Amino acid sequence: MAVGKVTFTKAEREKLAQLLWLLNWISVLTGVILFSLGLFLRVEIQKRQEVMSDQEILYVPHMLITTGLVACCINFLGGKICYECTDTSKFLRWKLVLLPYIVCTFFFTFCVLVGALMCYSIRNQLEESLFLGLRNAMRYYKDTDTPGRCFLKRTVDLLQMQFQCCGNAGYRDWFHVQWISNRYLDMTSSDVRDRLRSNVEGKYLMDGVPFSCCSTLSPRPCIQQQVTNNSAHYNYRHQTEQLNLWRRGCRQALLDHYTSIMRSIGLIVLLIWLFELLVLTGVRYLQTAMENVLRLGNPDCESDGWILENSLAETARSNFNIIKNLGKCYQVDDDPNINPVS
Amino acid sequence: MVLMKITFPLQRRVRLAQGLWLLSWLSVLSGGFLFCLGVYLKTELIRRAEIMDYTDIHVVPNILMMVGLASIGTNWFASRVCQDSLDATRFPRWKPFLLGWFAMAVVLCSLLLAAMVLCFALILYFLGNGIRFYRDTDVPGRCFQKETIDRLQMELRCCGNNNYRDWFEVQWISNRYLDFTSKEVKDRVRSNVDGRYLLDGVPFSCCNPASPRPCLHTQLLDRNAHYNFELQTEELNLYNRGCRQALVEYYMGLMNRIGPGVLSVIFMQASVFVSLRYLQTATEGAMALENPEDDSEGYLLEKSIPETIEDCKSQVLTLLKLGPVDPGDAEAPAEDKGAADAATSG
Numbered sequence: 001m002a003v004g005k006v007t008f009t010k011a012e013r014e015k016l017a018q019l020l021w022l023l024n025w026i027s028v029l030t031g032v033i034l035f036s037l038g039l040f041l042r043v044e045i046q047k048r049q050e051v052m053s054d055q056e057i058l059y060v061p062h063m064l065i066t067t068g069l070v071a072c073c074i075n076f077l078g079g080k081i082c083y084e085c086t087d088t089s090k091f092l093r094w095k096l097v098l099l100p101y102i103v104c105t106f107f108f109t110f111c112v113l114v115g116a117l118m119c120y121s122i123r124n125q126l127e128e129s130l131f132l133g134l135r136n137a138m139r140y141y142k143d144t145d146t147p148g149r150c151f152l153k154r155t156v157d158l159l160q161m162q163f164q165c166c167g168n169a170g171y172r173d174w175f176h177v178q179w180i181s182n183r184y185l186d187m188t189s190s191d192v193r194d195r196l197r198s199n200v201e202g203k204y205l206m207d208g209v210p211f212s213c214c215s216t217l218s219p220r221p222c223i224q225q226q227v228t229n230n231s232a233h234y235n236y237r238h239q240t241e242q243l244n245l246w247r248r249g250c251r252q253a254l255l256d257h258y259t260s261i262m263r264s265i266g267l268i269v270l271l272i273w274l275f276e277l278l279v280l281t282g283v284r285y286l287q288t289a290m291e292n293v294l295r296l297g298n299p300d301c302e303s304d305g306w307i308l309e310n311s312l313a314e315t316a317r318s319n320f321n322i323i324k325n326l327g328k329c330y331q332v333d334d335d336p337n338i339n340p341v342s
Numbered sequence: 343m344v345l346m347k348i349t350f351p352l353q354r355r356v357r358l359a360q361g362l363w364l365l366s367w368l369s370v371l372s373g374g375f376l377f378c379l380g381v382y383l384k385t386e387l388i389r390r391a392e393i394m395d396y397t398d399i400h401v402v403p404n405i406l407m408m409v410g411l412a413s414i415g416t417n418w419f420a421s422r423v424c425q426d427s428l429d430a431t432r433f434p435r436w437k438p439f440l441l442g443w444f445a446m447a448v449v450l451c452s453l454l455l456a457a458m459v460l461c462f463a464l465i466l467y468f469l470g471n472g473i474r475f476y477r478d479t480d481v482p483g484r485c486f487q488k489e490t491i492d493r494l495q496m497e498l499r500c501c502g503n504n505n506y507r508d509w510f511e512v513q514w515i516s517n518r519y520l521d522f523t524s525k526e527v528k529d530r531v532r533s534n535v536d537g538r539y540l541l542d543g544v545p546f547s548c549c550n551p552a553s554p555r556p557c558l559h560t561q562l563l564d565r566n567a568h569y570n571f572e573l574q575t576e577e578l579n580l581y582n583r584g585c586r587q588a589l590v591e592y593y594m595g596l597m598n599r600i601g602p603g604v605l606s607v608i609f610m611q612a613s614v615f616v617s618l619r620y621l622q623t624a625t626e627g628a629m630a631l632e633n634p635e636d637d638s639e640g641y642l643l644e645k646s647i648p649e650t651i652e653d654c655k656s657q658v659l660t661l662l663k664l665g666p667v668d669p670g671d672a673e674a675p676a677e678d679k680g681a682a683d684a685a686t687s688g
Binding site: 099142144145153154157158161179180183184185186189210211212214216217219220221222224233234235236299 | 395423479480485487488492493496514515516518519521524545546547549551552553554555556559568569570571
């Protein structure tokens, strides 16, 4: 019981080979698309790598880039093979290569699927990475004189302005961080000394936020100092004031941004995977049809093509036996051609 | 004295017609490009419309769009003419329109040049009084002024009209948010003639993110208000550029990108003009010959420039007189008649 058996006439075989040649070339293009999607994602992640704590998320774009390149090579080879499979004499050259090629392509399409699924599953790791990265960025906001961190203030300010967000989860995160460097604090002032003494770690904490948290949608000039003190500002209640500062946290904003990018990329990769699977099926049919033609001896007659020669269970069993016997050496007792002397 | 005479054998005429056909189709494409350019410029201007009082600047993209559409039409006409130029039966029907075509091409090119010059002149006048209406977030028609100016200052990295001090002369905090029972507010309002609340502070959108220090945008002129802060030496705290200059530089950059394109369009149109003139005169010359396939001569002007101007002048004058008889002509037949009478009587 062959799986998926279809009978092919000579003309149909030739048409199949031509069609597969075309599809393989289209697959080379989709491989290029895969490569460029990976590159795009890599660039997007690297733009904001200062607010991400670990770089492990980069394995998603790297996976896409590698599969894209491999797809181009495999499908280029496939196109060449299918082009030459139109007649049986040239097919003989490729006969031995074809089965390993199909097996490799099958595993490769599996990798494409893994790449697509990774795009959807990376969200939790991304969130964790952003949480830690933003927390560190806010801590080092004031260290504009420390080498390696001097541009972090600018990065955070531009991030908050561009994504219209404030702090990690909200603007209150800035109240727990000293974001004004000691260089700009008048240590002789009693107000400053009181604040420094008011907490265990000697940090200058205040209920103020940087200017980049200010919302442009507010009808009122921005209130960024003494945000929680209603009496400090005329006609101001911070509980009801929604438009003064950006309400969204930057973690959520960045997460949404990257999730939407990766969802679209994941969808495209899934479609590419389906297309690759289709091409693979076609190549398998072509291979089996051409082999049956050779077996029958007459290049012009009809032949059958299938996906598996026997049912799935039998194929699995026979392959398993092959693998089991791979390690075994030749035993005289098992050879049916030799009559053991008993 | 023919102006710039060139001899055209049949093969060269054919080549000229083919080349002109290609050139005119390229000009059709460039006409489309001009139209799209006009649309792009118009959308850019509409985006900044709220801070620009000077709405006459819209004439520039309007001209570009009009010229783009007109040049698509005229260059399509030119391609039809040169397609028919090699066929002696079809060419004559285009003849009456050719003079009008030349005039139209000259008008289009000069309009385009005028638009470019106008653009550069207008840019220097366009930034309006936007910052005066910053605080009017409750006035219909002006309620988005604040948001627009904040976004403009942040995007273009500028502050105020000429620099940040412009904000010191304008009341940018609405009276709704001022506590008029407080002494400080009353003092400030009384301290100037118009009763405005002026302060030495700027909106947050003037803040420069590249500053190593958290932004200081209030009490800028007060030396004691901020620790270790010197307004004169602190260059990175606020943006130093004025928004007028920033907008000018932005639009100059835009023009620098667009300008060469427009100039090349004008150049292409001029080459179509010259080639069509040569083709017209060469083909007309060939049709007048006994053997149409012989060499003919093409030229730009039949007579030299001063003589052509004289001819045009006399033609225009005759037209303006609406066809009355010339006094010289009236006398000559009378004299002839008199001479004839004298001859017959004598």
